[in-house]
Amino acid sequence: MSALIPTGFDNITILRGSKYVGLWEWDDCDFEGRTATIKIKNIHPDFKDEKNVWEVGTAIVEPLDIDGNPYKGRVKIELTKEETFLLSIPEEEEFLYDEEGGYYSVLNIILDDGTVILSANVKVVNSLEVEDMDYLHYDKDNAILIYKKLNAILLRADEFISTRDNLIDVIIPETINTFNQKLEQYNLNHSEKLQIIEDIATIVGQDKNIVNQDKLDVESMKQNVQDNKDSVSSMKTAIETMLDTFDDRFLGRKDADPLVDNDGDPLEIAALYYNDIAKELRFYNGVSWDSPVAAAQTYAQQANQSASDANTSKLAAKTSEDNAKASEDVASQKALEASQSASAANDSKIAASQSETNAKASEDVASQKALEASQSASAANQDRVVAEQLESSVQNLALQVTNDKQAVSLDKQTVLTAKTDVEAIRDNLQSSVESVSSKVNISDIQDLLTSTDTTKPLSANQGRILKSFIDNINTLLSSNDITLDELQEIVNFIKQNKSTLDTLGISNIAGLQSALDSKVDASEIESLINIDLKISSLLFDKPSKGPLFVKVSPSSIKIPAGLKLTVGTESFKIITDYTLSLVSNLLIPETKTAGTDYFVYAKSDATFYISSNDAITTDRLIGGFHYGLVGETEAATGNKTEADMVKIRGINEYSFWDLKYRPTASPKGMVKVGNDWYDIYLLNSEHITNGTSKAGATIAAGATTNGRAIPKIPLEYGGNGTLTYGKFTWFQACEIGKAHGKRLIDYAEFPTIAYGVNEQKSSSTNAYETVVGEVEHYSNLTSKYGIEQVAGVQWIWGRDVQGIGGSAWLTGFTDNRGDIYAPANTPTAVVLGGDRDDGVVAGSRASAWLNYVWYSSWLFGCRFACDHLELA
Structure with a gap:
């Protein structure tokens, strides 16, 4: 296969002293099962007397795509920061970064069979760190x-x-x-x-x-x-x-x-x-x-x-371009890792599904056992197996009598003549039953033919049932009723099958012995019934995976047919779709209010209602949704389409959650985008009582400028409901998120959740604001997922942090919780989206990377995310 793979050629630039990531693709090539290595060689004459060939880095053959599938024909490589120092630059060379020069190394990608599939000339560029230079301002x-x-x-x-x-x-x-x-x-x-x-x-x-x-x-x-x-x-x-x-x-x-x-x-x-x-x-x-x-x-x-140095400026421009490429590759890697995480999560979900299948099988077994116990209890006067066998024989006799009735023409005298034979058969049958009883050695089998004790094995009651049939026959035989044709038919059948009936016993009645051996005792029945009741009390079985609720209109939803659940002691199944409206099904005296979280409750009479109260205990809470600030007739703005608006007008379709489909944190004020949940609203200063996402609250920031407020310290980190941080740095943003079971947002995911805004607009510059500093609705700055003020209002601290090797201990920047070993004013954390005064700078891809993690300003706020949880 290697002979069919063409060797690729490329010219690349590697920033010496920084991590390098490269990605190449070969058309119509399949590297399945292959591995590869990376070799670099310094080719400048200055290096001829030194070791100049090195095997470095990591080569990933056919990395996984976003769906977890191998990407055919692709190879990805990574060189660490330390490995790039093996790429040398001549000390006395002039014009190191000239467009025509600077290619001092060659990088080869080699398959496991020795085939060179890529040979790239490497332009080696010193990073700012290597040049002992730094961005200052x-x-x-x-x-x-x-x-x-x-x-x-x-x-x-x-x-x-x-x-x-x-x-x-x-x-x-x-x-x-x-x-x-x-x-x-x-x-x-x-x-x-x-x-x-x-x-x-x-x-x-x-x-x-x-x-x-x-x-x-x-x-x-x-x-x-x-x-x-x-x-x-x-x-x-x-x-x-x-x-x-x-x-x-x-x-x-x-x-x-x-x-x-x-x-x-x-x-x-x-x-x-x-x-x-x-x-x-x-x-x-x-x-x-x-x-x-x-x-x-x-x-x-x-x-x-x-x-x-203007030449340094040119280098910096080139470096910025290379860094952008590296950032893009890092983003790809993050997407790959996210895909791998999603794959792992899917494996976990499959395992959970298998556990559900096993649990369901156990539940079915329990239900079957309970059913068998119930049948045993309701048929206390019958032997579970023998009774059914003999009763079936009698039914067959009756059927045979019916089928042969037209062929029987004997008179009453003939029937009376046969009475003696029938009685003899009766005696034989009774003797056989008594013989069966006397031969049973199983301690819990009752040998009293007339027993009515329902707690004992069922074979004893079978004798009573058999005796009852014989007594009925005797009654008929002793009567003078001239309509005994059916009885004659029975007699004829008994005569024809006398030899068989004479030999009836436990051993020759199919399944009787095994049925007696497998009889469930009373204590086991009670245990199985208790288990079944426990399962029933937790019943919440959706007709399909995904969110339970379906949006019908901006103010109504429906619960699909097929939902099975238990409320109190009552269990029921929804036969037809059940529609709920914020107009007619809202708990009195509540009224429909924009920016509110609503909860759906089930009652024991199989009806449902909606309330903004999440603490009702008399009925069962099964899920909820957010009725947002987007108006029920609002027109599309920015990059949002009419189809997007249908999903977020009034009830936000992305906010649906239920007992088996929800965020790992509180679902209030959150929407699901992809495989994660995100806050609809910016963090507010009163997050301890409001939660992190609430409409109408005051935007949290590092100063009180422009109507902002400094957030309260979480109780988990020494707060008392009143104390504020006095500032709002990246450190505080992380703490607040952790206290609420949430995290900061990555730069790689932010452009997706912010898509749909009117790009290059901001709330103050474009006069959108109604109340300065308030969490409110600007249609132009709302994403396609209904996430409010997502750009052009407040820079939000992001999860990404960058820094370079340490040069000194930085003291006094962590609130006395340890020092930082790094160059001055590093590490820095990304901020996303743009602030109220940024105008054309703001947007769904806006980011700034120069703010050190201990920096605080009114410009900086926060928004959180968390993982998705879906139960089987």
Whole structure:
């Protein structure tokens, strides 16, 4: 089979110092049962005298798709962060990241039979970590990114101010016009951005001979900066001196003026930080913080950007593209893992189904035993087997008499003549019965023919029944009734079968002995009846899997025929569909109210009703649903279709739950999307009493700005129903979710649950808000699943966290619950969706990855998810 597989060729880029994931597909190829390995080789001449071939990574042949099936013809590989360091870069090589160069390694994927199915040239790029560089600050309004780690600062305030003034008054005015023109073009569309980056790279390339002496390859991004290279060079020297102790001087992002530096030491003159509220840099003059003109601050950062390595900017752009690809691959991996989890869950479900089958079989056996016991009890005057055998014989006799009646023409005298023979047969039959009784050795078989004791084995009663038949025959024989034709027929039959009747006994009556041996005693019957009653008391048997309820209209549902359940001591089955309405079946005096969770109750008389009270104990709660904020006649908006609206108008079809189909957490205010359940509403500050998802409550956030409120501390984490956190970081979001049996939402799943909103819109920018800071309904910002305020209202903390290798212990950021070993301001957690002021930034795929996990702001809230539970 390997001979039929073509060798693929590719050019790839691997970020040295970061995890790499790659995926390739071969058309019309089947790798079933195959394995593969990965080998890399450094091919630059500098490596010829060193070990340069390595077997690395993990190759997954035919990874599983989202349904758990092997993806034919695909191979996925993964290299760890440590393994990418085996890809070397020559120290003295120029233009390491030039479009035509930089391919210093080859990566091969080799099947288990030695067939090379992929040979890829590898462009090796140093990650920012390897280059000892770091993202410092992102200003979305001016699209400024400082890549170079600032590690020096002026030792005296007057030098800093002088340098700052030089930036503002001399350098920046000469470069800003050209930069702004380039920046404006950059924002037009993606292709123009790439072209501008290439133009900038060309301009920077013209200056390489001037700044190539320094390792940072500081190059100009504008032609005007080239014209002023002497000024830029002198400025670079001044800045390098200025930034010598920058980590003690630049304090990062703050909401308010800090009183001490990042190490907790007194502030030094010329210290600075970025104020998140005022959106500006501020400088410490020894007594208080100065706030320079915003434009001057922006120019200073732009000039610093101009002095940065433009080639690094190009690298960063490429890195961002590679990281996006890696994120996509990670998302694919998450989807694969989710599929595998779903497969495992399905296996568990199959096992649960088998357990249900076994339980059902046991229940059937119990029911059969109970039925047999009931039959035994109701037939206390009959032997369970012998009686049925002999009674059947008599019935056959009667049938034979009927069939032969027309052929019998004997008169009464003939019948009387035969009386003696019948009596002899009777005596023989009675003797046989007595013989059977005398030969039985089983201790619980009663040998008294006339016994009526129903607690003893049934064979004794059979003798009584037989005697009763004989007595009836005698009565007929002794009567003078001339209508004895039927009796004559019986006599004739007995004569014909006399030899057989004479030999009747336990041994020659089929099944009698085994039936007697298997007789169930009274204690076992009682035990089986008790088990059956226990099963019945828990009965809730749906006609099919999935949710029990079916949506009929925006205000009504139906319970399908076939539901079997027990309420109290009564068990019943629904024969026809049962329709319930919020208009006519709502418990009086309740009224239909938007944004309310409703519960469905069954009564013992086989009727049902709806209530918003989940604590009724007189009837049986069997499930419920959410009547949402989407109006019963609301038109479709955003990316929602009419079909989507039918499902979420009024009663939300995705919110249906019952005793065997529900979320693992409280079902209140939740909808099922795919294999998980999600909160309909943003987290509110009073979650202890409201739950995490409630309409009309106050949005929980890290500050009280714009009508928000700081959430209460859960009781599980030391709260008392009154105390708040005083902030709302990623840590607090995780704690609140855990207290309610829920979790944060992954970036990979968020675009799905948020789909349907009017993209690039926000509640304040587009004037949707009615009450600022309230959990309310905006049709344009509601997803196709009825999830409210899902984008453009509040950034929500996500589950994804990213960080790089540690460089120092960070103290004081975890509320005294341990330190963090990482670079400054990491790790960071993703936030999703966009806030009320974000406008075009907001949407179902909006995300930001720069906020460290201990950061708190009114911008950040939360929404939760949990697993699905379906019982057999």
